[in-house]
Amino acid sequence: MLELKNVSKKVGRDLHIDDVTMTLEKGSVNILLGPTLSGKTSLMRLMAGLDRPTSGEIVMNGTNVVGMPVQKRNVAMVYQQFINYPAMTVYENIASPMRVAGVDGATIDRRVREAADLMKLSPYLDRTPLNLSGGQQQRTALARALVKDAELVLLDEPLANLDYKLREELRVELPKIFAETGAIFVYATTEPQEALLLGGRTATLSQGRVTQFDRTIDVYNSPSDLLTAQTFSDPPMNILPVTKTGADFVFDASRIEVPAAIAGLGDGDYKIGVRPHHMSLHQPQGKSMKLDCTISTTEITGSESFIHLQSRGVHMVALMHGVHRVEIGDAISAYLDQENLFVFDRNENLVFAPGLNGQG
Amino acid sequence: MNQTSHTQPNAGSMNKPANLIDTSNVRASNRFAKKSITRWLVPGLYILFLMLPIYWLINMSFKTNQEILSSFTLFPAEPTLHNYTVIFTDPSWYTGYINSLIYVGLNTVISICAALPAAYAFSRYRFLGDKHMFFWLLSNRMAPAAVFVLPFFQLYSAFGLIDTHIAVALAHCLFNVPLAVWILEGFMSGVPKEIDETAYIDGYSFPKFFVKIFMPLIASGIGVAAFFCFMFSWVELLIARTLTTTDAKPISAIMTRTVGASGVDWGVLAAAGVLTIIPGALVIYFVRNYIAKGFALGRV
Numbered sequence: 001m002l003e004l005k006n007v008s009k010k011v012g013r014d015l016h017i018d019d020v021t022m023t024l025e026k027g028s029v030n031i032l033l034g035p036t037l038s039g040k041t042s043l044m045r046l047m048a049g050l051d052r053p054t055s056g057e058i059v060m061n062g063t064n065v066v067g068m069p070v071q072k073r074n075v076a077m078v079y080q081q082f083i084n085y086p087a088m089t090v091y092e093n094i095a096s097p098m099r100v101a102g103v104d105g106a107t108i109d110r111r112v113r114e115a116a117d118l119m120k121l122s123p124y125l126d127r128t129p130l131n132l133s134g135g136q137q138q139r140t141a142l143a144r145a146l147v148k149d150a151e152l153v154l155l156d157e158p159l160a161n162l163d164y165k166l167r168e169e170l171r172v173e174l175p176k177i178f179a180e181t182g183a184i185f186v187y188a189t190t191e192p193q194e195a196l197l198l199g200g201r202t203a204t205l206s207q208g209r210v211t212q213f214d215r216t217i218d219v220y221n222s223p224s225d226l227l228t229a230q231t232f233s234d235p236p237m238n239i240l241p242v243t244k245t246g247a248d249f250v251f252d253a254s255r256i257e258v259p260a261a262i263a264g265l266g267d268g269d270y271k272i273g274v275r276p277h278h279m280s281l282h283q284p285q286g287k288s289m290k291l292d293c294t295i296s297t298t299e300i301t302g303s304e305s306f307i308h309l310q311s312r313g314v315h316m317v318a319l320m321h322g323v324h325r326v327e328i329g330d331a332i333s334a335y336l337d338q339e340n341l342f343v344f345d346r347n348e349n350l351v352f353a354p355g356l357n358g359q360g
Numbered sequence: 361m362n363q364t365s366h367t368q369p370n371a372g373s374m375n376k377p378a379n380l381i382d383t384s385n386v387r388a389s390n391r392f393a394k395k396s397i398t399r400w401l402v403p404g405l406y407i408l409f410l411m412l413p414i415y416w417l418i419n420m421s422f423k424t425n426q427e428i429l430s431s432f433t434l435f436p437a438e439p440t441l442h443n444y445t446v447i448f449t450d451p452s453w454y455t456g457y458i459n460s461l462i463y464v465g466l467n468t469v470i471s472i473c474a475a476l477p478a479a480y481a482f483s484r485y486r487f488l489g490d491k492h493m494f495f496w497l498l499s500n501r502m503a504p505a506a507v508f509v510l511p512f513f514q515l516y517s518a519f520g521l522i523d524t525h526i527a528v529a530l531a532h533c534l535f536n537v538p539l540a541v542w543i544l545e546g547f548m549s550g551v552p553k554e555i556d557e558t559a560y561i562d563g564y565s566f567p568k569f570f571v572k573i574f575m576p577l578i579a580s581g582i583g584v585a586a587f588f589c590f591m592f593s594w595v596e597l598l599i600a601r602t603l604t605t606t607d608a609k610p611i612s613a614i615m616t617r618t619v620g621a622s623g624v625d626w627g628v629l630a631a632a633g634v635l636t637i638i639p640g641a642l643v644i645y646f647v648r649n650y651i652a653k654g655f656a657l658g659r660v
Contacts (some may be wrong), residue, residue: 041563048561050557050561069560069565070557070560070561071560071561071563071565075561076561077557077558077561079554079558081552081554083554083555083558084557085558085559085573085577086577087573087576087577087579096562097562097563100562100563100564101563141558144562148562281439296485
């Protein structure tokens, strides 16, 4: 069990990690989700012991490990860049942590071959890493992390530089492989999708702060505040500033009935959040809000189209299936479905999430 | 048999596409021939001028003194190995080579051993004034050697180090350590620091990591740095001559003192010159590929 207690890290005048407290259970999959520069790597480096926190405690199985040299900790780490020892063969690369630990030759051989099998590296054991493809190089690094049998396995965007086929394959296999070792598994990613696919627990990071740490699906369904909701949505969640008057949320000339569960909310300013795939260009069946928009950009990926809308100075994105032919500058009506509204109060804390009512 | 028998054999006949396009146009082929001559002319002349003194030195080393002084010959009329025999049998000659090799070897080892940790620090850590210090190190090389002759002589006299190999080796470090640091830093900065961290995570201690993981990665850099230390120390004359008298006298000093009662022994001097070039040429041959890499890094 790894506990971080009020951990902060300052570099010069910049605060890289801001008062992080979290507990990672043995044998769990933990995901650090956040955009670049949100502090994922910094946090991992603190967990690994490569950096020393400016303040706070890092406790591993009841012992404070702050200041303990990284060689003495039982951790494994894989970087986004493919980091191997170029002067050694793939076999020696995978064997290296065991060689240092003084494991006997027969055991080393058995475990290297096991790990190479799992990572589909068996034909390449005699090559040097620079003669391998990027995917094979990264799998070498993963195999080296695997044979170490570490208590804490840190993977820092390990699949970001791989092509998507390989990425999908490894994304499914990695958590399984490492779950068998019973290690604390920490996985950093910038992609909300990846977090959802991996499951486990997710910590959303924003500017060095952990905004929420909970079961991945719970963080997705009921983000505790606006920042978490925006981190855990790609493209970002659409935010509409509204005023509650009586039974309606009002935005300019548009209005929508307040969901029944929070009908008792006081009047005032609120923010409505809608995920892009819940925006619609056709009037939905239930209660909805109609917005008059103009189209500012469209991005067509084939099976999906992102349509960027502008309404009274608010920028929104709607995700549509299929290819939609729309002209930039066209006026169009967009609809927000009442059943998919997230409602945040003035302090950007969540007051209502659709998932909470069992509607998902 | 030959369908294109009207094709004139010319300088351009190697160039098939040119022949296929206009096989009958002899003027075009001539132009091509002229072009290929000028293409070789300039570098050819350049290499000729570069090689001429070296050829003349080798030429002289196989001649007798009489032939050198009396006539102008492109090849030795009576080739003789006498000059080389003199060098390899006369201790006052061959000890010069041994002395030179000893202090050059010592200097190269000391320079590299001192420069490796220094270069690692410059490439991996940020500390107060690191950039200024790095530049200051390099600026040591800007001062002429003559500036340091007097302080070195005085200092080494006080410590009784005059006429020892280590004295020359240490004195040359003044120039070679900064150069080696500069070269090695470039190679080390090319190694991502994540490799260091991965090694620590794998459990390597710093010394073990440095020797087993890091040094193989910068082997070419070490080769290049060692080469430059070797070359500088090998050709440096002023300091080496000032700090030695008899026991550690380098070959370059012996060569400048060969004017005997019977005049200058041209042949032997030429043979000594040839033998002085050989170690440098050998070292260059072995590190030539690495030096190209060093140039690419902008550090040579």
